[in-house]
Amino acid sequence: MSKVPIDVAEIKSVLKVAMQKIEALEQLVAVKENPDSHSISATELSTVELIDRAKKHLQWSRAKGQMMDPGNGLFSDGCWNMCLDIYICNLNEQPVTVSSIAHSSGIPMSTAMRYINVMTEQKLLQKSVNPADNRMVFISISADGMENITQILVNTPF
Structure with a gap:
């Protein structure tokens, strides 16, 4: 039995988790960089x-x-x-x-x-x-x- 398919499956799983974390971080950064989110003043x-x-x-x-x-x-x-x-x-x-x-x-x-x-x-x-x-x-x-x-x-x- 070849170990390569198991290694590939593990790598895909790790990459999937990493991509989910990257997407979550991108959403956080997008919120912080959104000019509309910082343009509100207390008087508004x-x-x-x-x-x-x-x-x-x-x-x-x-x-x-x-x-x-x-x-x-x-x-x-x-x-x-x-x-x-x-x-x-x-x-x-x-x-x-x-x-x-x-x-x-x-x-x-x-x-x-x-x-x-x-x-x-x-x-x-x-x-x-x-x-x-x-x-x-x-x-x-x-x-x-x-x-x-x-x-x-x-x-x-x-």
Whole structure:
């Protein structure tokens, strides 16, 4: 029995897989090089479109964490999810409390507070006291944070 047909079959199989990878890379490059994908500016997107993009990012991030490592948090993006939640609430003109953002992000309150404090120090978030109840703190995206997240949402394909 000749070994040549087996070797040819193996080579064809490897080449087929390589071609599939090359085609996938070409599609990625085509998306990145597409001038229309980078010509959108933040001013051309409505608030509704920005909220929709932020919600898609948030859904993707949560699904990734749940599918890859349910319950252990290895693939979760706690800070990013918190920022997106706050961003969405800010665009909807809804106040956000520390406890509500910790609960919606699914991370412990102490961790959420640490993240919020660091992001506040980095001027991505701002804190303000609820005038009706001084014990309650509202969290919002700073102007810099709003601009940064908006640019990420504008420059990503979904």
